[in-house]
Amino acid sequence: METQAFQKIYTRIEQITKATITLHATGVGNEEIALVHGRLAQVVKIIGDEVTLQVFGGTEGIPNNAEVIFFGRSANLKVGDELAGRFFNAYGEPIDGGPEVEGEEVEIGGPTVNPVRRLQPSEFIPTGIAGIDLNNALVTGQKIPFFADPDQPYNQVMSMVALRAQADKIILGGMGLTNDDYLFYKNVFDNAGALDRIVSFVNTTENPSVERLLVPDMCLSAAEHFAVEKNQKVLVLLTDMTLFADALSIVSNRMDQIPSKDSMPGSLYSDLAKIYEKAVQFPEGGSITIVAVTTLSGGDITHAIPDNTGYITEGQLFLRNDTDVSKVIVDPFRSLSRLKQLVIGKKTREDHPQVMNAAIRLFADASNAKTKLENGFDLTDYDERTLDFARDYSEKLLAIDVNIEVDEMLDTAWELFDKHFKRSEVSVKKDLVDKYWPNNPDSE
Amino acid sequence: MSKKDNITKGKITGIIANLVVVEADGPVQQNEICYILQEDSRLMSEVIKVMGKSAYIQAFESTRGLKVGDQVEFAGHMLEVNLGPGILSRNYDGLQNDLDRMEGLFLRRGAQTDALDHEKKWEYKPLASEGDKVSAGDWLGEVTENWLPHKIMVPFKLEGKYTIKSLAGEGQYTVDDTIAVLTDEDEREIEVTMVQQWPVKIPIKKYREKPRPFKLLETGIRTIDTLNPIGEGGTGFIPGPFGSGKTVLQHALSKQAEADMIIMAACGERANEVVEIFTEFPELEDPRTGRKLMERTTIIANTSNMPVAAREASVYTAMTIAEYYRAMGMKILLLADSTSRWAQALREMSNRMEELPGPDAYPMDLTAIISSFYSRAGYVYLNNGETGSITFIGTVSPAGGNLKEPVTEATKKAARCFYALSQDRADSKRYPAVDPIDSYSKYLEYPELEDYLKKNIDEKWPSLIQLMKDALLRGREASEQINILGDDGVPVDYHITFWKSELMDFVVLQQDAFDPIDAQTSIERQKYMLEKVIDIYHMDFTFEHFEEVNEYFKRLIDELRQMNYSEFQSDKFHQFEKELEKIIEERKA
């Protein structure tokens, strides 16, 4: 980061913690950035002339006579079309050996879109994955995370979604990404011939963890450039937001803030909302869609990170191993796309909403039957049929390796209804049953 | 609210996120508004603590770039809203800035816009006469806002008795034109326009009496109206984990409830949910009047990415506007989604000020704050004998879905209706996911409401409700027994009991918020269907085997649901009803 003439320089640090330093300085602005011993830092607290900065690169090895250079401005990113196809670190510096990007400097974490200037999202994003398209249809301008255990293939699923989403730009924000996963993404995008549509800001496990705090804002500033200036459809992938939140808690705990649930800062909800709410559909056609990953520990969604996330995002996609069919499925119970009703039955076939609900209801009956079985009770004929249905449904529709068009998903669901149930057991509006129930000679 | 001769000024001495410490050079009052002066803007803030010369203020804007030494000006008053014609159909932020008047795609820091239109001329007619003795809240005249008779009142801030000296005649006036001159007891003259200011944290109490709610507020939502009705002027809350349907339920209320005006405070929730209202309400019709929904709606939007401190302000702004319209004799439904975000905003601030934390790090006085807010709702007799009401329903977003957390517990003490959304019901798509057993309406215990229901719906109505509640409870018990002992470990009767309650659940409680017909059920239709369901409940059926029960009831439920999806009393409706009768005949003992 180049230095400029008006910068103020100090060389005496009063206090050093794991993530922050404190010194005496004047004329410093809140959230201003500085270099501390060559590492980027940001002002987080000012009391009189006592200024506390969070040091993104961590404070290991910083001496108390280190040089602190204030920049007189907040963190920024140079945005322009040249961002496309490039890989950057959390500070927006190239890591692909390419040149610095020339462009307009914008402050990251900038202002909020006026809600009355937003457009209601209405464009369906087909992914081919029925667990998503059929039960949890995605819409441009939506924000939605995968809730997954660390051992689940969320990065694979996310990359599939990204490539099939027909976005003009895909912006990858990696936070605590392993180097292997980083290379995985790079390869997948490369093989798909999509590299020129990708912009990537990556903090890997090899980089200091507090750096991650910059990644979402960097991604979203770049996204806003393409969505606002170029009216493009931008898809932002954020993985893993749990590691982002962990970094937040490290900083706030160093600042003696009273932690709330699960040692997360009390402001976690607002902090996450500021990021996710950047998802938007603009009237001019540009949009920002955010697909994120929130890893869970032991599937616990009541932990403060997934809990706050769920309250902010427009649904969540829950990955689960279905041992009955030995596949990873998108769990229809805990998964939800809150924007689906804007497109299903409108942008997709009319029977979509009812078919979706009926299938999930039957799947729920199957799970009750399973509980019965586990408790050692006899199953009724209906119970048996729901179990058969559930296996077919998991295999042919919920599994993440399914890749078909929505109409085919709906037809498949009707076929399964017909195979396992009577019309009255399915409880769908009569007009639809009359129209779509398969005309097999032996069906009732 | 003393006026100060000299403006108090100050200088910033500390900044921690949006908490700013200011050294003031004069008197400062708690909750006073002040402005942080920046080169190109004035950032509105509120005093939340005073210690010696230091004022702790919460900035309603981003504090990025603020420096120690920056100038602050104190306004001499608390956070106030502008009250006058033209509030209806507006989209405000939490501080009553008109969002539609803000320029640009993005909200500019420090941007302020007028809450009211100062150019527009209103067709005014006087309601009082010269020489009348009046006091605060009395009606002087009236303009038509959309279609509501908007009363121009003696400003709420005026204390004591006044005489009307002169009164503008019928004609066209802007909100700033003087429409009356009043004199006080000392013959001092006061000019009255159509606009007045009022501090949001102080209740407007210009009414004679606040009786207990005794009328039903029709919401069109069966699980509320039939099972746990809310009284007009009553309070209720909807706690539920994320995705359980709080917002959909509130939106359904805002679309269907029978009220003159709906005020929706979107407090720290998603922007797209407000956009949904902006988009749909100007198109959707009010089922009762045929007018567009937006004509009766005002939105206070402080979404989760807007400044945190303004979240708290937003619910007070909404309540104050509601009180203003109530004083005109209107029936207001006020909705806030989510009150937990407001509580969290309080928590963030309290933590930054290093106050002694209460449970889950919320401020110690959380319960008191929530109670005094809910107590501003109510049905009132105005001084002129007319009536008005504010029914308030808030949502609560319990951390981890656990109802034993401080905001839920505090709200439970304040609100009289409890509509608990259950994760299980939501997971199995039993919408609205209001748990029929845990939820309650305290109003059902009010004899005055019971009388009202008897008179206006049916003499038997309260007993039918009780019957249904008992049936649901019995159904749950039966299902527990079946789960413990197994399908054939219990008598067939248990299955019948269980399925009778399932039938009530599917037909009465479950309601598709996205189906144009099912979404809205008139009381007349609710009565028709409840009676039908209760009839079936009373019937004896004969079954050989439990498996027949399950299959048979599914057929009954299917026909009844088809009825729910059909226009009330239409041919289709009666066709399904006939089918139903046929099925009933098959098994009736």
Ligand SMILES: Nc1ncnc2c1ncn2[C@@H]1O[C@H](COP(=O)(O)OP(=O)(O)O)[C@@H](O)[C@H]1O
């Ligand atoms: N009454 C209902 N009918 C149909 N679907 C519903 C209903 N209530 C909720 N849902 C579904 O649940 C989702 C989440 O509801 P929402 O009200 O946004 O939850 P919350 O506000 O509690 O987080 C909705 O997007 C919708 O898909």
Ligand SMILES: [Mg+2]
């Ligand atoms: Mg909600």
